Amino acid sequence: MRLLHFAVLRPTWLWFGILAILPWLQSAQRRSGWPWLGRVPADPASSALNIALRAIGSLGTIAFVLAGAGLVLGGEVIERISQGAHIALLIDRSSSMNETFAGRAPNGGEESKAAAAKVLLSDFVARRAHDRIGLVAFSTAPMFVLPLTEHQEAVHAAIDAIDRPGLAYTDVARGLAMALSLFEDNDALASRVVVLVSDGAAVIDRLVQDRLRSEIAARPLHLYWLFLRTQGGPGIFDAPEAGVADIPQEMPERHLILYFKSLGIPYRAFEAADSAELASAIDEIDRTESLPIRYTEIGPQHDLAAEMFAVAAVAAALLGAAKLAEVRLGTTSRRQVGT
Numbered sequence: 421m422r423l424l425h426f427a428v429l430r431p432t433w434l435w436f437g438i439l440a441i442l443p444w445l446q447s448a449q450r451r452s453g454w455p456w457l458g459r460v461p462a463d464p465a466s467s468a469l470n471i472a473l474r475a476i477g478s479l480g481t482i483a484f485v486l487a488g489a490g491l492v493l494g495g496e497v498i499e500r501i502s503q504g505a506h507i508a509l510l511i512d513r514s515s516s517m518n519e520t521f522a523g524r525a526p527n528g529g530e531e532s533k534a535a536a537a538k539v540l541l542s543d544f545v546a547r548r549a550h551d552r553i554g555l556v557a558f559s560t561a562p563m564f565v566l567p568l569t570e571h572q573e574a575v576h577a578a579i580d581a582i583d584r585p586g587l588a589y590t591d592v593a594r595g596l597a598m599a600l601s602l603f604e605d606n607d608a609l610a611s612r613v614v615v616l617v618s619d620g621a622a623v624i625d626r627l628v629q630d631r632l633r634s635e636i637a638a639r640p641l642h643l644y645w646l647f648l649r650t651q652g653g654p655g656i657f658d659a660p661e662a663g664v665a666d667i668p669q670e671m672p673e674r675h676l677i678l679y680f681k682s683l684g685i686p687y688r689a690f691e692a693a694d695s696a697e698l699a700s701a702i703d704e705i706d707r708t709e710s711l712p713i714r715y716t717e718i719g720p721q722h723d724l725a726a727e728m729f730a731v732a733a734v735a736a737a738l739l740g741a742a743k744l745a746e747v748r749l750g751t752t753s754r755r756q757v758g759t
Contacts, residue, residue: 427721429490436485443477473742480735487728492721504551505611505709506568508599509541511582512618513559514590516650518583521694523650533648534583536695537617541579544702545572554602555579558595559587568602592616592676593624593632600635612641613709619648621676623668629679636683642709643680645689646701647673655691 428434447470517534519525526532545553554568555578566578596614603612624632647656656673660666668675680687690701 425494426724427492428486429492431489433485433489436488437482439485440478440481442481443474447474473739476735476738480732480739483728483731483735487725487732491724491728493724494721504548505613506603507548507551507553507613507615507709508568508602509553509555509579510592510595510599510614510616510618511537511555511557512590512592512595512616512620513557513563513582513584513587514618514620515559515585515587516590516619517648518585519650521648521651523652531695532583533619533650536698537646537648538579538583540695540699540702541582541617542576544706545575545579547706554599555582556595556599556602557582558591558598560589560591562591562595562598564598590618590620590622592618592621593628596632597628597635600632600639600641603639603641611709612639613705614641614643615705616643616645617648618645619650621672623672624676624679633683636685640685642686643683644687644705645677645680646698647689647691648698649691649693651693656689657691 513534517537518532520530520532521536522530526535545551549572550570552568552570553566553575555565555575557563557565565581566574569575596616599614645656649655654671654673656677658671658674660671660674664670666674677689680689688704690697690704692698692701
């Protein structure tokens with residue numbers, strides 16, 4: 421059984437709660453001019469009514485203070501356990517992603533590599549209802565898009581924007597560093613996955629390589645690279661041709677794979693030259709990554725200000741009715757005696 425969780429948004433208002441003791445220190449009832457009531461029989465009903473009116477006064481004061489303090493119900497931290505993974509989608513937003521797999525601008529019914537990736541990644545996310553998924557884009561600079569979340573509406577909205585026009589350069593190193601930062605506060609037992617979707621690579625400085633290696637060693641993960649190969653372009657598994665130097669400046673994709681392999685983490689690369697091959701690669705990742713995960717979620721809040729104002733109003737109405745019902749007993753009795 422989960423207990424109710426209350427909170428206030430403006431706690432300084434609670435200092436006014438001390439006013440709730442005033443009804444117990446001073447009565448608002450009229451005083452009658454009787455010198456002594458020692459011979460009057462005890463009246464339990466009157467005593468109970470007196471206590472009830474004081475309690476109603478305190479209750480109304482407390483309700484008004486809580487309304488001003490912004491009392492809310494909910495907002496508690498809920499721990500959940502499910503099957504899936506924590507996945508960081510790292511999406512290339514360079515201008516070449518807006519070209520087709522044939523290496524030209526889309527024409528007619530053709531779709532760009534980014535558009536094909538958007539459709540297939542949306543389907544991938546829809547099948548993984550219990551994952552926590554975040555998204556980072558990169559081109560000339562990395563772009564933080566979405567932290568790890570289990571809310572699929574937010575993830576789909578982020579994926580829907582990946583086919584917008586991008587810039588020319590592909591800085592995968594800074595993008596990878598930002599993707600790793602998504603895992604800083606997540607469950608240490610969860611499966612961490614980075615899915616890199618790109619149609620190219622760039623040279624990674626040796627110092628940057630060492631820094632990334634240290635960060636990955638601190639938070640082991642699974643790394644997948646979905647390489648969207650342009651027809652006629654070099655592949656990530658191709659050996660250098662005769663006369664081509666086997667160096668990162670000449671073959672950045674090949675040397676990025678060699679760097680990934682040297683990290684000592686589970687790593688797989690998929691090369692896709694069309695939408696069908698890309699779909700097959702995403703299906704393979706979907707089948708592989710599914711382990712128990714634990715995460716926390718902040719529940720929704722319900723503002724109780726209206727209810728508290730209603731309680732205060734009812735209390736004020738009852739006290740007002742009681743005040744109107746008062747009778748000056750002393751005056752009435754003297755008039756009767758004079759008569």
